[in-house]
Amino acid sequence: MTGPAELSHRFEVESVERTLALVGERWTFVILREIFLGVHRFGQLVSNLDIPRPTLATRLRSLVEHGLLVRVPYTQDPERFEYRLTDSGRDLFPAVVALMQWGDKHLPVPQGPPVVLRHKACGQIAEGLLLCSQCHQELTARTVTPEPGPGFGGEQP
Template sequence: MAGEDQLRHRFTAESVGRALDVLGERWTLLILRESFFGVRRYAQFARNLGIPRPTLSTRLKQLVELGVLDRVVYATEPDRHEYRLTAAGKDIFPALVILMRWGDDHLATPEGPPLVLRHHPCGEPVAPRLVCRHCSEEITTANVTPEPGPGYREG
């Protein structure tokens, strides 16, 4: 059993560790949250987040370099830029929604969640869950097993 636990930890550390290298800083996730809800301009990020400007500049630059955001000119003379989610950036949305749900379930104030996402097709508040794309069964710690994938390397 100890070998299985080590293998499980190794998989988690590799994939999750790489993702956290990109996304694991608090301000980064908050910048992405704002991006998902339509914020694109530097001043809007600064105002909405109350983030120190040097920190905001650094994080935006990193997200552009990593291909999570694109920096796009929206006005000239002088050039003014906005930040738009790339396909890779948009793919982070489900993870952020799951983090939001976890926070609402386990850290909410007595008043309830500060923000509710409404699902347009059915009109109901979102109640996200992780499901298998093949069978639509919910994914839990009890019904998955880690195994070596194509990128697995010994050592």
């Protein structure tokens, strides 16, 4: 069995690096956070984020081109668009929650978390938790062992 020592070198198809190449820029995750929280219109995003319009337009275009968002015409004005998450974009929700929780814990504000997540099913304030899909135990850096996967030595797609 191989372990972390065998994975300590750099390799070309590493998933975190490929993902960050797409979403690792600061504005991208902030835009995704706003869309997860229900903000879908360009003007609302500009106002909420205090982001330069050209920067927002560029980031939104990239998110659409890479399949994380789709542009949907406004119902009342089909010449204007709002931005909706695709399945691929929705799959980033755990990453946004993890970043939010990390910030609340390690960079807290005195008043407490600025946003909490209420679970619709039970009505309680929820915290994200990463669980094993097989045994449903919590996954942490100490409870997993990285090992080469099928794409470890392969060519980039």
